[in-house]
Amino acid sequence: MNIAAIQPTTIEEFLQLPETKPASEFIHGQIIQKPMSQGEHSQLQIELCETINQITKPQKIAKAFPELRCVFGGLAIVPDIAVFRWERIPRLPSGRIANRFEIHPDWFMEILSLDQKYKQVLAKLLHCAEYGTELGWLLDAEDESILVVDRDRRVKELKNSDRLPVLTEVELEGV
Template sequence: MDTAVKRSIKFTYEDYLHFSNDKRYEIIDGEVHMVPSPVPYHQDISWRLELTISTFVEKNGLGKIYHAPLDVVFSETDVVQPDIMFISKERLNIITERNIQGAPDLIVEIISPSSEYKDRVIKRKLYSKYGVKEYWLVDLEKKEVEVMSLKESGLETVKIYQKTDILESLVLKGIKIKLDEIF
């Protein structure tokens, strides 16, 4: 086939709904990405972080917390499954019976060597494009959390918290997470 005539194939959310249920997939800009199953340490950190955030959110009546696998549908060609997400009570209308239709206020991704580029670069751009207000990248190897906030130019790093720090959020005002209790 002549490269001038070659067309790129884009997958949609409708295609995605027919994928195998025993694997996790994401679609970014119409390209399918299979998401490998997380390792136990990833799950430990995810659970502790989610429990801490959920307790704060419920105690203060701020909204809802969800975790993967749950589809966040930004568009027909952009569907992701963040590790943890927060949706404020003012925006609960984006929660549907089947998925989340739009940008959560906060997304947390726990990176691994195989997902690092996608989480740091591709998803950062994607989340910026669709208006995610705050994005946390949890680095298991470095035992740190990079907190980014949405600015005019996209998601920008506010602070990188180390294991000995107390993480604070612009979206979840008042939360203080002792990272040595998470890692």
């Protein structure tokens, strides 16, 4: 089925459609399929998730999720990495993690793919900040830079030995 040929008018209609690989997002009434991850992108995504989870999960500070659909503010987006503070992770009455995350992540990370446009990806980070995300990273492996978006929607480019901001209570220094 060609998911792009179906244009739902609401986010609820979009969420009823079958999942795609790679994932599709619903942004301002449009279905946009994410690009297929390539080697460097996948490796960076895995390493970041593993590193964050090794530090935050044992102490129940936060948890990093790869490719997790987040539905909030009229959009359904799938960040490369969504980090949620432990107490904000949606759970079922049994205590298990819920399948639907209808809240913004605390930390949102996108790794720029070759066929993605900065403006589109940055717009997702700004949307997240508008709805309460504390920190956003847009990683560009090709030029070895990271655009950082804070909760006030300020954007700053970091390179080389610049110290990267992380969520409060998370210590990645020396990792």
